Amino acid sequence: MAEINPSAEDIRGMLTEALGRLRKAHTEYFDLLERGLSSSPLPMADQAKQFCSFMQRNVNATFDLGDKLVQAKDAQDALKLQTEFFQGQIQALTDQARSAGESAMKAATGMFGQKN
Template identity: 75%
Template structure:
């Protein structure tokens, strides 16, 4: 039977390896999704692609947090990382909401412009 390494470094190595596998699968998924959106004839494809970019950025930030948490020195370090992550995500969400709102206004404005 294989020996299980339960040391802190062994756990960190195992978690890091698992996180990298999930990160790669996520990257492959978003690449495939963006490729599909790029070839879509739907009129909302550009907005969907923008939303996909937001999702990719948010998920990547979460993976980055996971990596940092794996290497946290103690619980206080982990809590500090979590608080910083939360603050940054709130700033990012605000920016993304503003950008999405601007895109929606442009798209809605285009619906009411006179056709030639």
């Protein structure tokens, strides 16, 4: 029979197990998505692959935060982890926006560049 009042370690173990299952499902989903994009004849497939890579990075960062939060000692530790995560995500978003903008400019230049 299930324990009515699980200990903090039991809860951490359950959360760690759940995060592991979610990571596995995430990996399988993105593998499937990447295979689909690789076989796509659409001209925007490269940009879609880049966007998919951004999504993967962001989801992995979120899973990493979950792993760290499961091990947090107290609320102050959890708040520190969340603050660091948020700062990292802002930086990643900035980098991703820059990269996507550069990619879009290259694609636009290729589509509307001079023709001889």
